[in-house]
Structures are given as structure tokens and as C-alpha cells.
Amino acid sequence: MAKNEFAAVRGRLEAERERLHGDIAALDAEDQQPSDDAGIGNHIADDATDVMNRERNAALRNNANELLAHISAALERIDAGTYGICERCGKPINPERLEALPYATHCITCQAEIERER
């Protein structure tokens, strides 16, 4: 992969990382908001909604953290010069695959085999 391509990928990954940090901060802020400001009448419904929101936020936060881990790993691979190389077979990962999934660690052949083994 050419050097300027690495720079472009790094930019994309860093932008994605920024976005995810923003998402997580927004989720944290939402969780910290007082829940019972709706007043009298439907506390039970409010509580249920609150629990659902918290669960949804927790799931979203988990997803975001998982993505962040993938992104950090990809940035490290860029630094190490191993970005775009399949971790399993050592062959270059298809550029179109990297375009769609910039933090992919396996070529499509290995990915298919890994998923079959699961």
C-alpha cells in the first residue's frame, strides 16, 4: 500500500475514533440526566423507559468501545507497517474490503474460514 493511502486510511480511522468518543460522551451525559422530571402520574412507565434507555445505551457504548479497540489496533498496524496484511495468511487484504472495513484484520478468504470454524 502506498504511503499516501496509509495517510488517507489513518485520517478516516482517526475521524471515526473522534466520532465514537463523541457518541460515548453523549451516552454518558444522557445516562446522568435525572430521570423523573416528567412529574406526577406515570412513574412506572418512566422507570421502564429509563431502564430500556440505559440498556440500549449500554449496548451502544459496548459497540462503540469494541469499534474503538478495532480502530486503535488498525492505527497500530499502520504504525508498524503491517496494515492491510492478513493476520492469518500474511497476504494483502483486498483494497475494496479495506475500503468497506478499514480495520479488517483478515482477508476475505480467511474471514470466511474463521466464520465457518466458529
Ligand SMILES: [Zn+2]
Ligand atoms: Zn488471509
